[in-house]
Amino acid sequence: MFLVMFFLLMMVSLILMFISLGFLIFEKVIIIEFILFKLNSSMIIYMIMLDWVSLLFVSFILFISFLVILYSKEYIKMELNLIRFFYLMMMFILSMIMFIMSPNLISLLLGWDLLGLVSYCLVVYYQNMKSFNSSMITILFNRIGDISLIMMISWMINYGSWSMMMFMEKIYEENIQIMMSLLLLSSFSKSAQIPFSYWLPMAMAAPTPVSSLVHSSTLVTAGVYLLIRFSGCFNEKMFMIMFIIGLNTMFMSSLMANFEYDLKKIIALSTLSQLGVMISIMAMKMYNLVFFHLLMHGLFKALMFLCAGKIIHLLSYQDIRYMGGVVKFLPFTSSIFMISNLSLSGLPFLSGFYSKDLMLEFMSMNYLNMISYIVYYMSSMMTVMYSFRLFLFFFLQEKFLVLVKVQENFLMVVSMMLMVLMVIMGGSVFMWIIFKTPYFICFSKFMKMNIYILIMMGLLISYEYWNIQLNYKLKIMKIYKLVMFIMKMFYMPVLLLSFNKILFKMGLLFLKMDMEWLEYMGSQMIYSKNYLLKFLQIYYLYNYKEFFMLSLMVMVLLFI
Secondary structure (H helix, E strand, O other): OHHHHHHHHHHHHHHHHHHHHHHHHHOOOEEEEEEEEEEOOEEEEEEEEEOHHHHHHHHHHHHHHHHHHHHHHHHOOOOOOHHHHHHHHHHHHHHHHHHHHOOEHHHHHHHHHHHHHHHHHHHOOOOOHHHHHHHHHHHHHHHHHHHHHHHHHHHHHHHOOOEHHHHHHHOOOHHHHHHHHHHHHHHHHHOOOOOOOOHHHHHHHOOHHHHHHHHHOOOOHHHHHHHHHOHHHOOHHHHHHHHHHHHHHHHHHHHHHOOOOEHHHHHHHHHHHHHHHHHHHHOOOOHHHHHHHHHHHHHHHHHHHHHHHHHHHHHOOOEHHHOOOHHHHOHHHHHHHHHHHHHHHOOOOOHHHHHHHHHHHHHHHOOOOHHHHHHHHHHHHHHHHHHHHHHHHHHOOOOOOOOOOOOOOHHHHHHHHHHHHHHHHHHHHHHHHHOOOOOOOOOOHHHHHHHHHHHHHHHHHHHHHHHHHHHOHHHHHHHHHHHHHHHOOOOHHHHHHHHHHHHHHHHHHHHHHHHHHHHHHHHHHHHHOHHHHHHHHHHHHOOHHHHHHHHHHHHHHHHO
């Protein structure tokens, strides 16, 4: 069963990749409609749209998925519920494909909700209190996006259709922009942008293969993909909101990753940083470039999680301070992990370079203010800093590995080898495929060298910060509150929880008012004054109202 699933995913991935290239060359789009339910003039339609974007993204998802499943065969081979885990993984992949293929909001919501439900089951897979809390936070934050999509669907009843392709000519109407704001909210909650960023590091309670799939090409990328699909419906104000929120998310997560010691959380925060990059570039209307970076990010981020999962699997802990000298025991895995880190940093000529360097250059050519420019480049520099920080802890830290049974597993090595080939060659190959005409970038020599200067500055600052952590630990304690402020995500969880307490107290007040004052002043008081009801009953029973009306008419006639 396992081998059949593995080869099926691999073959379907290759076939879809070649079909997507044909769709791209000939500019073809196929729309298929299935009528699920029909009553008079009302129909519920499941719509599938096949174009080069959806087919290429699905092929990447299947390619990453079959490598993750191959990796999982070795990673959780001693697990009792192995079949249940693989079924959950397949449901997760299927729900993402359902979401990608559909432009109709009803069928899109089906895949969207299934993603949230299966992600809850996967995060809570290790049944302990930490996993329970993390999974509940994950599903509650994702429910915000579900609610906004449901509100958008109910609003679209006014137009008689749930397909957004029908309303492209009406995008500047006020009602359409209200729906687009709901769509923006749902994509921000799914892609963990500020203020919904808290759930992404918490989702690291899931098994590492799940984290590899979630952070590379499925759950968190769904919000960015939704923005790419409906990019033609946003106005300038919404693009400005995208840019500001994406920029803030990128800066916050890059800064936080430099103070974190949990290996999986560092990689999760790097995912959050790259999502902020994509959404801020989306605000500049570079949709193909964002999609290209989405694909390349899926490759090197999946590879990072596979390598980190193997290290954690063999060492049984996640703290990077105890991983000194791991390169001597796992030279192959450590080398591949550093290749994925360098790709994340944008080192020439790996896959991350072709998208990230182009995004930075295009951002520099835009008419942005100086603060945006500085924050963007500082975030890129901090990406290099936390990547090099991992290198220092793995290669130059003191040796803590004394009694460790270490071995290079065959299935894990095969999955990482196939992935690293795509990380090395995928950027240059797909850049020539996706961009029919290359972007024209006109820079001075100083502007062009800015990116490489920042890379060197990031390496230097990271090395000095690592030396301070080793040799001047007591001096770090002087800025302990600042470090905790950054590590707690600028106290965002505290603010959100305090807001929830306010809502909870308001709910209790309303409950007390409803059960006491409103009950007494309403139904109970009317029932206690039952003599009034008896009088009204007698009034109607004995036709007093006819006598009253006749006497009133007589009095009126007398006065006339």
